[in-house]
Amino acid sequence: MKKIHSIDFRVLDPKTIRKMSAIEIKTPDTYDKDGYPMDGGLMDPHLGVINPGLRCKTCGQKMKDCPGHFGSIEFVRPVLHPEFSKKLELIMQSTCQECGRLNLPDDKLKMYESKLEKGDLEVPTKIVRKAKTAKECEHCKAPKEKILLDKPTNFFLGKERIYPTEIREWIEKIPEMDLKLLGYDLEITKPEWFITSVLPVPPITVRPSITLESGVKSEDDLTHKLVDIIRVNLRLNDNIDAGAPQLIIEDLWDLLQYHVTTYYNNNTAGVPPAKHRSGRALRTLVQRLKGKKGRFRHNLTGKRVNFAARSTVSPDSFISINEIGIPQDIANDLTLPEPITEATIDAIKKKIKETDEIQYVARPNGQRRKITDETRDLILEEIEPGFKIERSLQNGDIVLFNRQPSLHRLSMMAHKVRIMDGKTLRINPVVCKPYNADFDGDEMNIHVPQTEEGKSEAQELMYVQNNVISPRYGAPVVVLEEDGVSGVYILTLDSTEFSKDEAMKYFYEMGIKELPKPDKGKNYSGKLIFSQMLPDDLNLEYTSNTCKVLKKTGVCTSACKGDKCPYGAYVKIKDGVLETGVIDSSSLGEAKGILIDTLARQYSSDVIEKFYNMVNRVVSDLLTKKGMTAGLDEYEMSDKIKKASESSIENALKEGTKLVKKYENKTLDIIPGKTLQESFEIGMMRLSAETKEEIEKMIMSEKVQKVLGKNPELNTTVMILSGSRGSSTNLMNIAGFWGQASVREGRPKRGFKNRLITLNEKDDVGLITGGFINQNFMDGMKGKEYFYHSMGGRQGEVDTGVSTKVSGYLYRRLANSLKDLFVETDRTVRTASKNLVQYSYGEDGIFPMKSIKGKSMNVKKSIEKDL
Amino acid sequence: MAFDVKEHFLVPRHSLLDSDSVEQIISELGIDKSKLPKIPKGDPAIKEFKPKKGDIVKINRYSPTAGKTTYYRIVD
């Protein structure tokens, strides 16, 4: 095979068109009444064959070997190529219609000539700009008339229409040097070729006719268009021969031009698109190539592949994180090649005899045969080592799994097949995060690597447990979410205990063979059970998410007491035993999970896999038994909070009125760099925020007691403390009050003239009239407040809509521009053509996936370790 | 009146390598000259050095990941 070195694009000249034409097409008819192609018609067998069995009349080859051959149509009168009329306009605007010279004095032309030689690419544009303005020819003094292009193909000289024949005469007059100055190299392109006198007719293979089931032949759109062109061309010829009046000839000429224009591009501006009999617009040359459904984006960049499947995904916490549940139907369809060897031949023969698992047998020469009841016995006799089989997917095969949009490398990971009942693909919920999948109907794709190289590459680089740490920010992405985190939190609460029977079940689920001693009298603590999942040499100490929430909501105000923390919020793992602290999102969560990070980094990848498997099993059982409930009574506040809430709102209103007074009297303290009004707005926002914070803290401290006590209530607060979902703000909005509605970081101000809604007095800038909501979701909002709330809600909705759209496209542009950069063996970053981009990857040479949150090492930790 | 781009805080320090260090750098990098990133002769940051085609410009710049880095461009 020859290698393509380069491609350049030129305009096809009439000589070449005639030379490559196998036959001149003269008849508009395609088939005769017997259904045979007409000689000299558009389906003439000189143009190639599309029926198997027939031979090409030009090259004598059969369908598979004949590449197809071009024909040609000779026009009686030339027409313009519509895509080049702009070029012709520029040429005619800057040249003289009498002598064909550029409308510039000789000395100027000399000057441009030398500039062009120096490689100034702007010369043609500059010349056209200058020459356009001339009133008369600099060379023959003929007056210059204005050239006007009535798009796409009608030219006027002054008020007179000029026809392609005249245009061609004009263009042919222009001397070579002048054309060179206009940017034309006559060796490559002569502008007179923009006027078509002979049209290439594409081979039949480009526009095959289709025989419908009813036996009716249906022609390709291009053929239809070519028929139109030939018909009009013939009519024009007849009329000229018969000496018809000029007017009729010009009309037909225009009609021929119309058909040629739409043959090239049926979406040309200013031309009604040519329609099929059914009213559908024809798909002509440009339409075939252009846009999403065009040849490039649809067929060349977007190819479909074999060995792939797609289905809805659903969760299954009982399969391993690197497994994928595949329905039997899919497994039967996907195949994997396997060689027949001395060692396997007997087993394979047995399988062929007894099952349908093996679907094809391939001889060493590549010839494949399907195994059916008829062929089975024959194949059994024939096969020997050296043959290959193609068998259905089995448990343990490696497949690639993918969810679109594939924004990062974790959107495609390798999984181990596990054939299951049902019709959906099953995944462990732990991999939802990297795929960004949920189970509201998401569909995902499987691809089956066919070669040994492919399989082992997938296993080394793409296996889930090898991708727990994100290559983007160097922290965990394969993480427990929501229920998983809440479950582990409940399991490791100080108060969680299990009887021997309950504990045994968990030990069994985890596959623990040596039973630990009970640590709570006869009972086992949740922490002890959790410790069984950890490797024996694990040592960690850090503060939990609970600690952060408690600090933030003001429940815990003292300095950290370490492992003596009264709230059990300090995690201490010693020799694989969880001594104190509760395991929550700062141990398990995305991008922070310290425990997951350590397990994934310091141990072999099956440790993290096993850990997740054990957690999933224990937690699903625990959650079904203990239960996590969000009852309405949870949001019923105590009288103490209700009173405090009322009085603090009252207080805020009073403060608000004071602020308004100060603002109106202009006695308000102005914040440096702000105007009086801005200072006032900030003051009002701050006032409502402070009021809200105060109540939020009160609610949280009451709620926290119920979880951290002896008999914990397992509800929303568990989610807040563990960081699995929601925050104290959400709780506040449900049970406390909403506070200030905000639009663009401030109080909403657009609406009616000088007021937010018509229920308010004009010019009232007070707290309530400015969008303060003193009600909550539990009791419900009143009318006014509902509208305030909607103002803020609208902004959120618009923001998410706009930012997903904008950032998605931005990301695509960035990813496409960087996609074929790679790190060379000398550690420099190169483009596909080996041009250097960076002297060291990322300038620091750090591989983010092996980094610790982007840094090559954690200095603090390393020092601690050495001490 | 003329604005000196080199004074601007976003413009890193550019300097021209002498022919000895050019040879040394090229052999250290072990890379074909034509594959190096380019800089035009008329770039405002190096204009005053009157660079010739094939000269190598050393750029010391601040990097958010590595602190300080050096980058080399070939004059085109």
Ligand SMILES: [Mg+2]
């Ligand atoms: Mg979804």
Ligand SMILES: [Zn+2]
């Ligand atoms: Zn042929």
Ligand SMILES: [Zn+2]
């Ligand atoms: Zn003239």
Ligand SMILES: [Zn+2]
């Ligand atoms: Zn604490």
